Amino acid sequence: MIKKSLYDNYSIDFKENYRTEEDSYYFIFYNRELYLNENNELPLINEEELNKKFNVNFSLYIGTFKNKPAFVVDIIESSEKFYNLTDVFPIDDELFLIGGRAVQILDWYKNHQYCGVCGTHNVMDDDLMMLKCPKCGHINFTRIAPAIIVAIRKDDKLLMAYHSYYKIKQYTILAGFVEAGETLEEAVHREVKEEVGINIKNVKYFASQSWPFPNSLMVGFTAEYDRGKIKVDNFEILKARWFSKDEIERRSNISISSWLIDDFLDS
Structure with a gap:
C-alpha cells in the first residue's frame, strides 16, 4: 500500500x-x-x-x-x-x-471552458475551485467518478475474474462504477450480482484510492460469499473462479486492487 x-x-x-x-x-x-x-x-x-x-x-x-x-x-x-x-x-x-x-x-x-447549458465562456470563481457561467450561473466542479472494488472470500479462497476490457490479460478482483441514487454498499452487492451472479454478505470498508485514469475514486471493500453459483455476464466478465493463495501472484502495489489481494494473501 x-x-x-x-x-x-x-x-x-x-x-x-x-x-x-x-x-x-x-x-x-x-x-x-x-x-x-x-x-x-x-x-x-x-x-x-x-x-x-x-x-x-x-x-x-x-x-x-x-x-x-x-x-x-x-x-x-x-x-x-x-x-x-x-x-x-x-x-x-x-x-x-x-x-x-x-x-x-x-x-x-x-x-469545461464553455457552459454546457447556454454555451457562454466560463470563468473561474474567486473563492471556490469551480468554473461558473457568467450568464446562466451553471457551475462545474472538478469531476470525480466513484467506483467500488471488492475482494470476496469463500473459506480460504478469493474470487477473481477475467475482464474483457483489461489491457493486461490476467485475473483480478471485481470492480464497477457507482450508479446514481445508490450507496457504496448497494453498488458492491449490485455489481457482484450483475457480473458473476452470486450473493455476498459482511461487506466491510477497506480503503480508498484516487485513480486518475481518467478520474475515478476507488472505494475498496472486503466481503464474504453467501449463496449462488458463479454465472458470468459474458460482457464485462468472461471467466470467474475461486483461487487459493498458492495460485495468486503478488503484483505492483500501485493500485487498491493489489492492496486487497495482498490483504487476502497475508491473512
Missing part, C-alpha cells in the same frame, strides 16, 4: 491567471503523460524557461509543492520524453499522487 499522503509536501490552492518570477514546479502534460527532466525529476524552473522549452496551451496554479509554487501545464506538442503516470509510480510515488491530482484538474479545466 502507498504510505505517502497527497498532502505530505503539497498544499491546495488555485488561481487562474497567477504569475510569478520565482522558480516553480511544473506538472507538464502532453496527452495526459507527464514530463520529467533528465534526472527523472519534476522540473523546477521559471516561467521564461518553461515557455522557451514548450509550446504552452495553458498553465494553471494549483498550490504549493515543497514550499514552491506548483502549476499544471497543458502543452500543444513536444518531442520531449513523457511518462504515463503508471510509469511515474516506480520512479517517484509522490509524483504519482500529485500528478494524478494535477492531470484531473487539467482535464476539468480543459473540458
Whole structure:
C-alpha cells in the first residue's frame, strides 16, 4: 500500500491567471503523460524557461509543492520524453499522487471552458475551485467518478475474474462504477450480482484510492460469499473462479486492487 499522503509536501490552492518570477514546479502534460527532466525529476524552473522549452496551451496554479509554487501545464506538442503516470509510480510515488491530482484538474479545466447549458465562456470563481457561467450561473466542479472494488472470500479462497476490457490479460478482483441514487454498499452487492451472479454478505470498508485514469475514486471493500453459483455476464466478465493463495501472484502495489489481494494473501 502507498504510505505517502497527497498532502505530505503539497498544499491546495488555485488561481487562474497567477504569475510569478520565482522558480516553480511544473506538472507538464502532453496527452495526459507527464514530463520529467533528465534526472527523472519534476522540473523546477521559471516561467521564461518553461515557455522557451514548450509550446504552452495553458498553465494553471494549483498550490504549493515543497514550499514552491506548483502549476499544471497543458502543452500543444513536444518531442520531449513523457511518462504515463503508471510509469511515474516506480520512479517517484509522490509524483504519482500529485500528478494524478494535477492531470484531473487539467482535464476539468480543459473540458469545461464553455457552459454546457447556454454555451457562454466560463470563468473561474474567486473563492471556490469551480468554473461558473457568467450568464446562466451553471457551475462545474472538478469531476470525480466513484467506483467500488471488492475482494470476496469463500473459506480460504478469493474470487477473481477475467475482464474483457483489461489491457493486461490476467485475473483480478471485481470492480464497477457507482450508479446514481445508490450507496457504496448497494453498488458492491449490485455489481457482484450483475457480473458473476452470486450473493455476498459482511461487506466491510477497506480503503480508498484516487485513480486518475481518467478520474475515478476507488472505494475498496472486503466481503464474504453467501449463496449462488458463479454465472458470468459474458460482457464485462468472461471467466470467474475461486483461487487459493498458492495460485495468486503478488503484483505492483500501485493500485487498491493489489492492496486487497495482498490483504487476502497475508491473512
